[in-house]
Amino acid sequence: MLHLDLDAFFAAVEQRDKPSLRGRPVVVGGVGGRGVVATASYEARAYGARSAMSTAEARRRCPSGTAFLGGRFAAYRRTSEVVMGLLRELSPLVEPVSIDEAYVDLAAGGHDLSVAAVTELGRDLKVRIAAATGGVTGSVGIGSSKLMAKIGSELQKPDGLVVVPPGGELELLHPLSVTTLGGVGPATAERLHQVGVKTVGDLAAKSLADLVALAGRAHGAGLYALARAEDDRAVVPDREAKSVSHEETFERDLTDLAVLGREIDSMAGRVGKRLRDSAFSGRTVTLKLRRYDFTTLTRSQTLPQPTDDPRQIATIARRLLADAGAEGGLRLLGVGVSGLSLYAQGDLFAEDDDDAPMTATEETAPEDAVPEPPLPADKRWWPGQDVRHEEQGAGWVWGRGLGRVTVRFEGPLTTPGPVRTLAADDPLLQPADPPDWRPTA
DNA sequence: TCTGGGGTCCTAGGACCC
């Protein structure tokens, strides 16, 4: 496994594009009164500027002559894509973790996995990245798992290369601070410190039961394994998005519900557009708000059908805001949609085609009060396109116009058949479906 | 002039169902 982490990425792109910034402290992030630092160049880090620090604090620490920049995300994305392209030459299994970070499964790329060979590969990769990006450097870690590769890339930043030889994992891991492990943030670190755990070695001495009691079932079991360098997490090249959201911190706290309503409309517009651009829609609309005193809460509502409609998203978010109230003022609002499915409202079913798969319908949500035209006899639904789940020959098909139509097939969906419209009381839709029913009939 | 924005995953309680 290889892990690549580009060094002070946003600041490095700025220094590449603007020679006058080279060798000078550069801070990229929010430049408004409530901004925070996204990336500080290594020159700025020398003065104590750090990611996630308020920009005001970074201004205090850095000398005059420091460049404070708002960021040019299109440029970062282009540069990132160049780098990801180089990684994909190494292996079909590349998992971008963020715009400046990725894992590569070298085994899947058919490489010689000897220490000497992967060391050479890492060196060569760094040279090619610098050449292709005009001087952006990256730190590379290579090891037997995601855990070891990631730790390797952190050990010699910037411009580092660390190969962890197989068998050397625990020797490297155990002296390190527990906070080196992914998933150990401030809260977990504090609790671990209270029971005397400072290093990964200390962690490895704890029982599974102790860690589960301390950090919860999933997290505790994860820590127990990582402390032993047990990590079989696979590289997942194409993760599907699970939610889409937009949020904004205001320069000054807002109280006026009319003003806040317009902010919601604008955010719902962005979210709806992004959903539409990616052909997703979602059922759960979430409003996030942060009050004047930084208390943060979320309110959500789940719809019977997925939506990507900005007006519908905004209407729900506005109502959630009205219920939550804006007393004292809000410093942040956010609008999000989750529970996503690949689903085009109507469009998938609008085209007529004569491959004539089988289908059946049942209205499941009469309270939706969707005006309900009789189902046209020539309507075609496409199991192959819209099956959301396939297992043991069972599947669910989505229709339009009648609300959500959920049909359960007790048979393979592979054989097309003629369209059938079943009444709600059709025996085929009853719980006692004959187990050998084939929807080819 | 403290404390961004975009996400993921997990937990827990309550409603509801069989």
Place this chain on the structure above:
DNA sequence: TCTGGGGTCCTAGGACCC
């Protein structure tokens, strides 16, 4: 005459990551 045992879905919050 005092309370099952699964399971799913929804909501809310929290920890964490980059």
